[in-house]
Amino acid sequence: MRVYRRRSNRGRRGKVTVVGIGPGGVAHITTKAVNELRSADSIVGFGFYISQIRSLIRPTARIYSSGMGHEIDRASLALELASNGKKVVVVSGGDPGVYGMAGPVIETIKRLDRKVDLAIVPGVTAATAAAASLGAPLMTDFAVVSLSDLLIPRNKILERVKTAIKGDFVLVLYNPQSRSRREPLRLVHQILLKYRNPTTPVGIVTAYGRAAEKTTVTTLERMLDHEIGMESTIVVGNSSTITFDEKILTPRGYYGSK
């Protein structure tokens, strides 16, 4: 004889997993991320990212997709679903911890004082995807700066760029510009031109891993002559970065200094 127990979800401690799906397409997703997507009851994410991994979601899973922005709405929804006993995956482009959904989810857990089992699955972030497409520009130390001034004061962003240049870091710019936000990149370009050689190699990688993928190797001087959008990542070389065979290389010095 079997005893059937009606399971109540009330008071169950839910589980939220924030999953990085990598820079684009399905080729650069990790095994762990694929498994999490396949076993989720509920998938929450920005529609553009969900469209990329839809083939990995089981038919019975419920999908909650939303437009750009709305990070806090997505985080709150995920916590709500988890508190109802659902196994929830929050989809994040690239890596969830680099300007992705890990932050908003944890900020919301703190704000709402929720108890929830939280897991974060790392993914390939745009800096390393762009670097792979460009050659080996990050082989000495590098700094990552987002030019989105929605939550971070513009002066703080510009100050960070300035100090990164002083430290001779290779610089990786995330969210360089959108149709409505073009000023920060122009200001950053002026700072870069002031402190770095105008012939410094610059790489622009757009839509990595997707059909529209485009990689441009140019110079600091000519950087703004190229198409740069929401899906672009920019890598600006440091004092030792060179261009070689259409690749960008920051030699670590395995053959001694140049």
Add this chain to the structure above:
Amino acid sequence: MRVYRRRSNRGRRGKVTVVGIGPGGVAHITTKAVNELRSADSIVGFGFYISQIRSLIRPTARIYSSGMGHEIDRASLALELASNGKKVVVVSGGDPGVYGMAGPVIETIKRLDRKVDLAIVPGVTAATAAAASLGAPLMTDFAVVSLSDLLIPRNKILERVKTAIKGDFVLVLYNPQSRSRREPLRLVHQILLKYRNPTTPVGIVTAYGRAAEKTTVTTLERMLDHEIGMESTIVVGNSSTITFDEKILTPRGYYGSK
């Protein structure tokens, strides 16, 4: 009637693919990386990394594993094998472009003036793997610095750390120390204590993705009281980083400033 043509590899333009296998284990490898490993004729890499992905290598593939260091030997061997027509994969821990094998391979192509088809497959790098284990410490801008002073002068490393602190970057330290190299981390710690609050959250993540994985949340003051080795990555918070529920969070400010 079939015509059999004896294929000569002489003069063939070989192919080298540098593949990032992620931070450890097989869960955090991308689909693309798995496919490259499975279809390779020859696999070249540091033995420790090869041991982690051996189950993904087909039985007919030839494996060339070597000890720590020897990056240039591995790069030269890969180019040699490719020039003989082999489909060569160079295995790199984490992401190949972040202190990995992408640099040595391109430096060697340049040095030997070789013509070769080169592809680089990005992987999950230690900074984002460590961040996933710690919470969301990188959500504002961050700087990545390797403390290995084998090829980079120690003063340059310390100068970079100093400027990263001035820019209020979250700081990620790769290769923090080994049994024989302990001095750089001590010097960096002194600099950090001078310019950042001693209660600044610090995370230490060792052997991410493997059985020996260990995550420690501590403070700048107590950082050196914990075990730190070759497989550790250290994340040092910035002025707004907090510890919450055994997680490290650098709020981007979705709920306004604290």
